[in-house]
Amino acid sequence: MVTATRTSPVIASEDEAITVATALSTRFAENAADRDRGRVLPHDQIRELALSGLLALSVPAAHGGIDASTVTLTEVFRLLAEGDPSIAQIPHSHYTFLEALRLQGSQTQQEFFYSEVLAGKLFANAQSERGSATIDFDATTLTPDGDGYVLEGRKYYSTGALFAEWIAVRAALPGAEDATTGKQTKVVAFVPRDAVGVSVVDDWEGMGQRTTASGTVVLESVAVPAAHVVPFTPIFAGPTTYGARAQILHAAIDAGIANGALRAAVEAAGESRPYFEAGVERAVEDPLLVQLAGETALTVRSATALLEVAARSIDTARTHLTEATAAAASIDAAVAKVASARASLAGSNALFELGGTRSASESANHSRYWRDARTHTLHDPERWKIQHVGRWTLSGTVPPRHGLL
Known part of the structure; x- marks a missing residue:
């Protein structure tokens, strides 16, 4: 190469x-x-x-x-x-x-x-698909062809593909399913963005995260050399921090939204008029707004602090990888992800309470914080993370190994 x-x-x-x-x-x-x-x-x-x-x-x-x-x-x-x-x-x-x-x-x-x-x-992704029974099934296939492979499929939520030089495509190897579970054997094919047969369609229409270009990637008889194919399924055969590492970066995005929304809320509060019943000259002196600002700051700062706790746990597991350290890293990342998701929604909601009516104007576009938060927090279900945290807390149940935990 x-x-x-x-x-x-x-x-x-x-x-x-x-x-x-x-x-x-x-x-x-x-x-x-x-x-x-x-x-x-x-x-x-x-x-x-x-x-x-x-x-x-x-x-x-x-x-x-x-x-x-x-x-x-x-x-x-x-x-x-x-x-x-x-x-x-x-x-x-x-x-x-x-x-x-x-x-x-x-x-x-x-x-x-x-x-x-x-x-x-x-490098961008072509990982998720639409229309399958569950998100962990890939209709996209990588079939042997001479010294290499042929890639066929259609992906969606392909964040960044329009901007990338390389697209990492998750695909199944036909006929290589596990004999016991029937689960697919998967690989990652690294494909040049401009390869013959690759089409990136700018059809993302999310209400939030509007400029991620998370649209469709179409793969039609794309030739892939064997040197560009990396095994994926074996990642989860033993203890791993792969999922926790991916999740902590998602959590960081949510925490970033929360901090950005809180910063915008402070600016908006400084420009808003006080409510007449407060009997104060400036909105930021209103004791009810002060209380709300304090509660919101507590939520956002707590989530931000949990990010570092989880990140350190992941680093520990990467250095000393065992079943126990990997499980702890996954649980810590799940806790941080849930806290950050909640903080992003709390912060973006509080922005309007602190900023008052004018904060809802289209020209200010403060709604983007809530839209970004609501869209991004749908990425991985919070409810399942809480289930795994609860089982770990009560009985020490080791969480499953997959890319979302």
């Missing part, structure tokens, strides 16, 4: 990563409301993200990266989401499928694809 020419800088430390993410968050926030209102896709912003070096944070040191901790990666996502939640969601699959590469890729595959990442290439 030929490695890519580097076009983006390599971030040298985790402190530098936070500094870069903070600066990008501020810039991405500047026109986020306008992009959401007009559904203006953030091509320029994603290019800036790629050129920043942040896409390479998880590259191992042996391959030229810094192998940033989950703690740092989670904070980077939270910061980006505070600026623009749609932009933060776009690299989620990038990091998730690079984790699959780390866990199951060969040395040669890692050398090639990590060099692509270091060059600033973005």
